[in-house]
Amino acid sequence: MTMGTAVATMPAALDVNTLPQFVDPLPLPQIAERQGYRPSPADPKLKVPFYRIAAQPVASKVHRDLPPTRFWSFGSSIPGPTLETRSGEPLLVEWVNALPKEHFLPIDRTIHGAEADQPAVRTVIHMHGAKTKPESDGYPDDWVVPGKSSLYYYPNQQDAAMLWYHDHTLGINRLNVYAGLFGAFFIRDGVEEALNLPKGKYELPLTLYDRLLTREGQLLYPVSPDPQSPWVPEVAGNAILVNGKLFPYLEVEPRKYRFRALNASNSRFYHLSLVDKASDRLSFHQVGTDQGLLPAPVPLTFLEISPGERADLVVDFSEHRGEQLILRNDAFVIMQFRVAAGKVSDTSSLPSALRPVPKIPESQAVQTRLLTLNEYVNKSGNPVMLLLNASHWSLPVTEKPVLGSTEIWTLINPTNDSHPIHLHLVRFQILDRQTYEPWLFQTKRELHFLGPPVPPDPNEAGWKDTVRADSRMVTRIIVPFTGYTGRYVWHCHILEHEDNEMMRPYEVVAAP
Ligand code: C2O
Ligand code: CU
């Protein structure tokens, strides 16, 4: 990962090793409170649940021994309140901007959409993974200023999955999400319920996000050495928070739990493992990915999760009665599980088959698009901008899939970074990844492969909405464009990249 030269100019960062670990219990986000019912925009005779959720400043303690940290959130803590519904049951959310007029993080006025004539504080909320009409999708230009709000309609005509909402404002998305503007959304359905996976108090979200904290426990967003252009290509925090706490602990019973993991970090990829006292890696199962259940549980001792991705996990603590287990990111401690000693009866199950995920045949694709991921560096080799298909955000739309058609998107990544690529509106399947010769492609647009195509990992072989396009590889996804016509976006989910300008519009068009 490239980090630029940002670190040199920062105020004193906290040494997290001075803090005692496992003194705060793992918090659970609040459940969003319904404010009543409103007529459905799809059918005014129907009334649908209505929520009003406001982005506002909060102070929240991330650790017992630190003063409260200033954040912006949708509730009294971070992540914001969790929304929950069933497949096919719509809801309305009024997303309110109740923030002050000044931003507390460093805006780069040279970035598209954040120029000096734009208001400092703007918000627009996107429901990541949701199938919505464009007017409710949180298009990056659809931001509102403090005092204003947008009413968004979510039809939820889609399978059970963990989605998440987060800010998507053009040019300052990275800052707004870093400030804390995100939360979870669960869609349930009968297929999932019939499996009898752990539920209720045995099903918990684990939202991971790292932050750079000062010694006073305040958010630090790094800046480049150039005061005119403070943008940095990536952010790596000194503190990894889970549901808002640093080094939390969770008391668990010796039985199965379902953990809904989300990587809500700006840039950090996690390499998670669960270890015992002897540092042995324990095995757990992944049962679902971004867009819901996998075909079958995948046993893992290690999980990679990139920004924007979700992993639905089942961990069985029954063999670890009385033990203290640690969730780690590489060698770094994230949190502790304290397993109770007594025996309990566990009536939940981990079925060997979850749901069919039929593979989409490549022959179904009517179009294959070659799309490059580009990184531009300055004389000192630091990234100054990133693009998709060498195109700025403001260029005319070039990707116009027909509603109801299936396409293959071939993501060609000559850079030294892995980029998690996300498409709005749709779910897709990963076909394969393959190393190739970047120079030949750059000069002659010839794809010369250096190895065989590698199928997706077993825990990626379901419905996805975000895919790792690995360094110096060609990653192919197959995408049915169903849902609605109109303008959406696709982008890298490293938020520093997305803001500058690794994001492009795409448009679903009606069949001629
Ligand atoms: Cu998670 Cu376009 O976003
Ligand atoms: Cu999205």
Ligand code: CU
């Ligand atoms: Cu990227």
